[in-house]
Amino acid sequence: MTLQLVDLSKRYGKEGEPALEGIDLTVSPGEFVAVLGRSGAGKSTLIRCINLLVRPSSGKVIWNGRDLTVASARELSRARREMGMIFQQFNLIGPLDVLTNVLVGAFPALPLWRCVPGLFPREAVDRAMEALERVGISHLARRKARELSGGQQQRVAIARALMLRPRIILGDEPVSNLDPVSARRILELLLAIHREENRITLLNLHDVRLAKAFATRIIGLDGGRIVFDGTPESLTEAEERRIYRDGVD
Numbered sequence: 001m002t003l004q005l006v007d008l009s010k011r012y013g014k015e016g017e018p019a020l021e022g023i024d025l026t027v028s029p030g031e032f033v034a035v036l037g038r039s040g041a042g043k044s045t046l047i048r049c050i051n052l053l054v055r056p057s058s059g060k061v062i063w064n065g066r067d068l069t070v071a072s073a074r075e076l077s078r079a080r081r082e083m084g085m086i087f088q089q090f091n092l093i094g095p096l097d098v099l100t101n102v103l104v105g106a107f108p109a110l111p112l113w114r115c116v117p118g119l120f121p122r123e124a125v126d127r128a129m130e131a132l133e134r135v136g137i138s139h140l141a142r143r144k145a146r147e148l149s150g151g152q153q154q155r156v157a158i159a160r161a162l163m164l165r166p167r168i169i170l171g172d173e174p175v176s177n178l179d180p181v182s183a184r185r186i187l188e189l190l191l192a193i194h195r196e197e198n199r200i201t202l203l204n205l206h207d208v209r210l211a212k213a214f215a216t217r218i219i220g221l222d223g224g225r226i227v228f229d230g231t232p233e234s235l236t237e238a239e240e241r242r243i244y245r246d247g248v249d
């Protein structure tokens with residue numbers, strides 16, 4: 001399943017610069033894409049337009065042959081189930097245990113008051129435990145999410161995202177809150193998961209070295225436009241400076 005963004009633009013208010021402008025991008029299964037750019041370049045907006053957490057002002061988001069910007073609510077929720085998302089702040093429910101946090105991923109529409117492990121079907125609990133095993137923390141299933149380290153919390157969030165067996169993993173700065181060693185381990189895990197199912201993975205990263213080490217393709221954004229699109233090898237120091245406008249101000 002291919003993801004295609006066609007002439008995508010986003011303007012948050014009526015005034016000011018657009019956050020994204022004229023984005024054309026096609027991403028195929030198997031691609032592990034890192035999105036780079038300085039603060040405010042539009043990275044978060046781009047990631048969030050893909051699953052319509054942010055609604056684009058114009059243009060198309062074509063997933064599995066359908067334009068999600070004009071999809072019905074039902075079509076959109078089906079598409080969203082195919083798109084797992086992880087965040088910089090992990091977005092877990094701190095007072096609840098790890099297992100419950102993962103189970104929530106299988107029932108995105110469930111109200112929070114129903115999030116009691118005993119109420120989940122056995123099959124879902126087994127799947128959640130499998131997901132926790134996959135990310136290496138099944139032994140923490142009964143611990144409260146807020147008691148875990150950042151790296152462990154991000155593993156819980158990845159397990160939660162895996163519950164719906166997504167075709168795309170989207171990450172909005174998923175390792176920005178982690179120390180360098182944990183960041184690398186989380187990217188190793190995401191790469192292994194990526195390869196297992198020939199998924200699409202698209203992550204915003206702040207660290208160019210990490211992007212070069214893990215991604216198969218790098219997109220550079222500046223002022224809401226794509227200013228670089230190529231392999232890690234083709235991202236020269238000069239290109240890097242151009243993306244970050246190093247020396248301009």
Ligand SMILES: Nc1ncnc2c1ncn2[C@@H]1O[C@H](COP(=O)(O)OP(=O)(O)OP(=O)(O)O)[C@@H](O)[C@H]1O
Pocket residue numbers: 012013018019037038039040041042043044045046
């Ligand atoms: N909810 C919002 N309302 C208004 N403007 C916004 C909103 N979100 C982002 N913007 C603006 O859109 C532009 C792009 O922001 P975005 O968060 O996508 O950039 P970014 O590259 O992810 O930045 P950072 O690396 O700092 O997170 C910025 O000018 C930002 O101020």
